Amino acid sequence: MIPSPTAKNYCFTQSTFQPRIGVYSGRGASHSWLWFAEILDRMGLDDVVFLNERDIVGGGLDMADVLLMSGGDTFAIAEGLGEEGSDRLRNFIKGGGLYIGTCAGAYLPLRSSMPYLNRFNFIDVKISNISRRLSEDERSLFEKSSCSSYGCDFIYHVVREEVVLEMVHGFPGDEEEMIAPLYGGPSMLPSEDIEPIATYNGFTKRTRFLVKEELAVKTLIGKIAVCKKIIGDGELYILGPHFEHPHYPSCNLYLRKIIFKHLERGSFGVKKFFYEEGQSVSGDSLKGYLKDLKRGLSNARIQASGMNDVNREWLIGNKLYQTEKISVFLNVIWDKLKRLETLPDLKMDEERLWECIERSKSLPSVIQAIRHKMKEGEDTTSLATGLFENLKLLSACFLNLYFKSKRVEKERPMSRLIQAVF
Amino acid sequence: MEYLASNKIAIIDLANSKITEEKLDEDLVRERMGGAGITQTLYEKFKDEEPIVLGSGLLTGTLVPASALGMITAKSPLTGKLSHAPLTLYAGMELKYSGFDYIVIKGNAPKPVYLWIHDGIADINDASEVWGKDVWTSTDLIRESLGDLLIQVLGIGKAGESESDVAQVLINYWPSGDRWGFGKLFGLKKLKLVALRGMTLLEISDPSGFVGKCKELLLEVKKGPSAGKRGIGEISAALGEDIQKWLEPIVHSHRSCFNTPYPTNTFVFLDEEPKRLEESEKNEPGFLITDLYALIGFKKLGLSASDACAVLRECARYGIDAMAVSELSQKSGKKKPEEIKKSFSTLKGSLESIGKGRFSPWVPNLGLSPAEWERRQAVAYIFGIHPIFIQLSPELSEERLIELANIGTGLEFTSETLEKVISDITK
Numbered sequence: 001m002i003p004s005p006t007a008k009n010y011c012f013t014q015s016t017f018q019p020r021i022g023v024y025s026g027r028g029a030s031h032s033w034l035w036f037a038e039i040l041d042r043m044g045l046d047d048v049v050f051l052n053e054r055d056i057v058g059g060g061l062d063m064a065d066v067l068l069m070s071g072g073d074t075f076a077i078a079e080g081l082g083e084e085g086s087d088r089l090r091n092f093i094k095g096g097g098l099y100i101g102t103c104a105g106a107y108l109p110l111r112s113s114m115p116y117l118n119r120f121n122f123i124d125v126k127i128s129n130i131s132r133r134l135s136e137d138e139r140s141l142f143e144k145s146s147c148s149s150y151g152c153d154f155i156y157h158v159v160r161e162e163v164v165l166e167m168v169h170g171f172p173g174d175e176e177e178m179i180a181p182l183y184g185g186p187s188m189l190p191s192e193d194i195e196p197i198a199t200y201n202g203f204t205k206r207t208r209f210l211v212k213e214e215l216a217v218k219t220l221i222g223k224i225a226v227c228k229k230i231i232g233d234g235e236l237y238i239l240g241p242h243f244e245h246p247h248y249p250s251c252n253l254y255l256r257k258i259i260f261k262h263l264e265r266g267s268f269g270v271k272k273f274f275y276e277e278g279q280s281v282s283g284d285s286l287k288g289y290l291k292d293l294k295r296g297l298s299n300a301r302i303q304a305s306g307m308n309d310v311n312r313e314w315l316i317g318n319k320l321y322q323t324e325k326i327s328v329f330l331n332v333i334w335d336k337l338k339r340l341e342t343l344p345d346l347k348m349d350e351e352r353l354w355e356c357i358e359r360s361k362s363l364p365s366v367i368q369a370i371r372h373k374m375k376e377g378e379d380t381t382s383l384a385t386g387l388f389e390n391l392k393l394l395s396a397c398f399l400n401l402y403f404k405s406k407r408v409e410k411e412r413p414m415s416r417l418i419q420a421v422f
Numbered sequence: 423m424e425y426l427a428s429n430k431i432a433i434i435d436l437a438n439s440k441i442t443e444e445k446l447d448e449d450l451v452r453e454r455m456g457g458a459g460i461t462q463t464l465y466e467k468f469k470d471e472e473p474i475v476l477g478s479g480l481l482t483g484t485l486v487p488a489s490a491l492g493m494i495t496a497k498s499p500l501t502g503k504l505s506h507a508p509l510t511l512y513a514g515m516e517l518k519y520s521g522f523d524y525i526v527i528k529g530n531a532p533k534p535v536y537l538w539i540h541d542g543i544a545d546i547n548d549a550s551e552v553w554g555k556d557v558w559t560s561t562d563l564i565r566e567s568l569g570d571l572l573i574q575v576l577g578i579g580k581a582g583e584s585e586s587d588v589a590q591v592l593i594n595y596w597p598s599g600d601r602w603g604f605g606k607l608f609g610l611k612k613l614k615l616v617a618l619r620g621m622t623l624l625e626i627s628d629p630s631g632f633v634g635k636c637k638e639l640l641l642e643v644k645k646g647p648s649a650g651k652r653g654i655g656e657i658s659a660a661l662g663e664d665i666q667k668w669l670e671p672i673v674h675s676h677r678s679c680f681n682t683p684y685p686t687n688t689f690v691f692l693d694e695e696p697k698r699l700e701e702s703e704k705n706e707p708g709f710l711i712t713d714l715y716a717l718i719g720f721k722k723l724g725l726s727a728s729d730a731c732a733v734l735r736e737c738a739r740y741g742i743d744a745m746a747v748s749e750l751s752q753k754s755g756k757k758k759p760e761e762i763k764k765s766f767s768t769l770k771g772s773l774e775s776i777g778k779g780r781f782s783p784w785v786p787n788l789g790l791s792p793a794e795w796e797r798r799q800a801v802a803y804i805f806g807i808h809p810i811f812i813q814l815s816p817e818l819s820e821e822r823l824i825e826l827a828n829i830g831t832g833l834e835f836t837s838e839t840l841e842k843v844i845s846d847i848t849k
Contacts, residue, residue, distance in 0.1 A: 291543065294541065294542065294543055295543050295545070297541075298540045298541035298542075298543055298621075299540070299568070299569075301541070301621060302540060302541075302568060302569055302570045302573070302619050302621070303568070303569030303570065304569075305569075305570050305572065305619075305621065306569040306570035306571060306572075307569075334541075364569065367569065368567075368569055371569065
């Protein structure tokens with residue numbers, strides 16, 4: 001059995017002992033899971049796989065140490081995972097897994113009586129940003145874009161962008177205050193079921209108020225922004241703000257601390273990695289494949305650039321998607337692809353790469369069709385829904401390949417060394 | 423080549439649809455610097471295959487003031503000599519970011535094609551939908567098909583397709599500085615157009631040093647002789663050809679090329695109220711005057727400003743060099759707009775306006791000796807500086823441009839290297 005490394009020796013054995021991290025990219029996830037991909041990449045954590053609801057139901061979490069659940073449509077995530085997904089998630093945490101949920105991923109495990117969500121009652125905590133806590137006058141202040149339906153009530157959002165957090169029970173050596181971005185995540189009321197880590201403490205010049213400041217203060221200030229709960233051998237960290245946003249390195253480092261502190265609990269390093277090994281492609285054949293992928297992506301990026309001046313958004317599920325979000329997905333893949341090309345002796349899974357190419361090829365014509373229909377004043381929601389679904393699947397498929405390639409590259413010198421020794 | 427370059431040259435053989443890529447050799451850059459220094463080298467390398475070489479300068483598309491210039495280098499059907507045509511507006515910049523530093527187009531396609539150069543990918547595509555269409559229509563169709571109005575199109579019209587000696591390669595809808603009949607070369611190759619779009623990024627060797635020097639230079643330029651001036655009228659005044667009063671009633675606005683402090687182009691409203699400030703209700707309200715000499719030529723024929731610009735517009739749609747049209751119309755005594763337009767397909771005759779050197783006479787000489795003018799053009803074509811603006815701005819000295827190139831690329835160019843390249847490309 002491979003010994004469990006401590007956080008202390010982790011840094012010396014990073015290429016061998018890495019936490020296996022699953023990032024949820026399935027039904028209901030919006031685009032913010034890409035931020036997790038970005039920061040994990042920056043942190044050099046390469047044992048990463050992107051999981052959808054089918055993967056989780058199919059046992060994908062059995063091989064993970066950590067599950068990262070970012071923003072999106074909480075109801076759709078819950079519906080997608082269903083009862084079986086909920087059981088899988090509960091067992092994962094009980095068995096020693098670490099669940100980190102931000103924004104929609106933070107709402108998911110909180111107690112709820114709503115259909116689908118009621119299967120995930122892992123944490124007994126109430127939120128302050130629910131309309132039942134508002135007066136009639138206050139309820140009327142919210143527009144479609146700053147609230148989400150919740151049965152007879154609605155979840156409302158009082159600010160966007162930056163908030164100041166007070167670290168009430170952080171790790172030793174933490175700063176007393178942190179600045180983090182908030183895009184609709186929960187503010188929670190005290191509960192015996194949770195250990196508060198940080199509370200909302202104030203605003204900055206970059207805070208965008210969606211309501212009058214007094215109501216924002218009433219809703220947020222002093223309420224819990226980050227909390228923790230232990231279930232069985234595992235832990236849940238619930239973060240209202242998007243700590244994974246790549247523009248907030250202090251928050252990103254905090255997530256890293258959570259992961260590494262969790263490693264000290266022990267069960268790390270004994271599971272096999274997620275992937276099945278498929279037939280790989282390398283050399284000139286791979287160059288040809290990558291060029292085809294670039295062609296599809298570039299054409300899509302350019303078509304998407306042509307829509308940048310169109311101020312349009314689609315309500316997909318309970319989530320609003322703006323035209324510029326198309327480029328967000330494409331640019332992440334594009335940037336990572338450029339990095340992949342610099343890796344020597346690159347080998348990639350042919351079947352998955354082919355899937356990426358086929359998905360990328362279909363994008364330009366769909367974006368073009370959306371543009372044409374928009375010009376004609378026709379409804380494009382159905383096309384946009386399909387487009388974003390395809391973008392998510394493409395991004396997840398590609399990022400799986402990307403992290404795998406990085407890991408293989410990182411392991412190469414060591415395997416050579418081992419071969420030389422024996 | 424690590425900095426200020428995509429580090430790639432595309433070699434496109436239209437005869438067999440084969441595209442190969444070569445790295446931009448740093449030694450080549452050390453020796454030939456960039457822009458025309460390298461396009462000329464590439465031309466020589468492939469000259470048996472009648473190449474057309476597209477390229478950008480060392481500093482094209484950067485924060486250096488007026489770094490707008492790209493170029494087409496080929497053998498002129500009119501002079502039989504290797505010549506360079508300027509690519510201004512946003513075409514030079516887009517070429518720089520297209521993912522290729524240089525593009526060599528050789529061979530003749532068996533059927534009409536267009537090139538789609540984007541993000542380091544070069545595609546040869548079927549042009550049957552745009553072949554036979556005028557320049558404006560084909561630009562619209564290509565942009566619509568590829569999805570972005572920022573796509574820059576180097577294209578030909580019917581003049582090029584019918585292999586007229588005075589066919590021009592235009593930039594989107596507007597006349598370029600191609601006085602060499604390069605449109606005919608496109609036509610011979612069955613190449614309708616080259617569409618360019620790039621969202622690649624360029625690395626800079628010393629970013630903060632480079633930005634600092636560029637800002638410093640821009641401040642100086644803003645205090646220089648071009649400060650406060652604008653439009654094609656002021657340039658004509660400097661030539662002693664005062665067209666201001668004649669043109670003024672239809673002037674709508676003045677437009678700059680990429681990052682160029684002086685707007686060298688003037689937009690006139692022909693089918694719209696010239697003083698209108700809000701968005702025009704017409705699809706084609708007017709015309710962007712990019713060719714001063716052609717405008718002056720039509721004025722000399724006795725046309726009104728509106729008629730002159732309307733003829734310029736027809737020349738652009740047809741893809742014919744308007745300067746050649748004005749000169750040959752003068753010679754044949756055609757002075758009415760309609761008869762001038764009708765003559766496009768049969769236009770022939772010897773031209774005096776085509777210049778004697780390698781750099782396009784589209785660029786007016788604003789008071790320099792012919793040798794000084796040629797040297798400034800060479801400098802512009804090596805570094806990628808707007809060839810008209812470089813004359814208006816003594817602040818863009820050879821020393822400053824070498825310094826910026828060194829900071830930007832991390833290489834060590836010297837005045838001796840520049841001297842040698844200038845000497846080679848002006849021979």
